Amino acid sequence: MTSTTIHQRDRTVPNTEQERESAERDACPECGGRLVGDDEHAETTCAECGLVVEADAIDHGPEWRTFDAAERDSKSRVGAPTTKMMHDKGLSSSIGWQDRDAYGNSLGSRQREKMQRLRTWDERFRTRNSKERNLKQALGEIDRMASALGLPKNVRETASVIYRRALKEDLLPGRSIEGVATASLYAAARQTGVPRSLDEVASVSRIDGMEFKRTYRYIVRELGLEVKPADPVQYLNRFESEVDLGAETKRRAHELLSTAQKAGVTSGKSPIGLAAAALYAAALLEDEDLTQDAVSEISGVSTVTIRNRYHDLLAAADETQALPSNVSIDGATA
DNA sequence: ATGGTTTTTACTGCGTC
DNA sequence: GACGCGGTAAAAACCAT
Secondary structure, three states: OOOHHHHOOOOOOOOOHHHHHHHHHOEOOOOOOEEEEEOOOOEEEEOOOOOEEEOOOOOOOOHHHOOOHHHHHOHHHOHHHHHHHOOOOOOOOOOOOOOEOOOOOEOOHHHHHHHHHHHHHHHHHHHHHHHHHHHHHHHHHHHHHHHHHOOOHHHHHHHHHHHHHHHHOOOOOOOOHHHHHHHHHHHHHHHOOOOOOHHHHHHHOOOOHHHHHHHHHHHHHHHOOOOOOOOHHHHHHHHHHHOOOOHHHHHHHHHHHHHHHHHOOOOOOOHHHHHHHHHHHHHHHOOOOOOHHHHHHHHOOOHHHHHHHHHHHHHHHHHOOOOOOOOOOOOOOO
């Protein structure tokens, strides 16, 4: 990640001192007059007739503005420059440093001391407010996403605890508030045993998936969070509630899952895939009307994975002869 | 950075309604 | 002929080293 691409758009506009001088010596194509470089407006103009030879050649804006669309959408992604150094974007007033009153007269020593105290407190309040506002926004965001995902209150609380820790440990600078908020929520959901997949969380977040995963890993590492691999059963429960199935089918699905877990064929496999496969396999055994495509739809797992996993599940079930021996699994064993 | 594992994508053939 | 299902190869994503 070098920054080489940022400034090398058009080298006809002078960057260095020498280049600018040479540019000034060039002649205007219109009237032959002297050309003048204007850094402020990124233009090269003719001193005689005012013709603008080069306009908007170089973006003089701060480079942290221009990386991708998501950044432009949410100003809050600008980490250190605005949120830390200029948390209020320079909008709030502050107490000046000169010991002068509004008319420019200098203050007496008593007044000077008073102003000094006020300055101290003014500074304290302002930085404090910024952190609080920051936190408030993050918590609001967490709340919004949590309700969109139908997550219970304790998850939000866990998420906010995680977020506060991140804030305390100075993990925020350089990262977006929303990114950390999203990551906190995802981690909290998993820790509290109500997992949502990365995709699901990403879909209700304002930040893109890549960024989300990156910040998630980051805060898990930095905070030393303990996040155990998600339990497939949790996913299974949720998938079951999204389709209309008989009670026996659901029982079966759980059974398949637990025998497979005991058989040890589940380690390393994605919990979501296992849950989806268990659901499909159970429906198959119970002659329910449930296609692989449907399961894939609600679980976000490809049909290929469902096939592979459900073969594993049935094989495991066969070996542990957990199936009642008189039940025929027509065709499913092949 | 690299290699091994898992998942996805894309394409195929088969049987059925 | 569309649909559900199954298999495969190659690409992509993920993870630990």
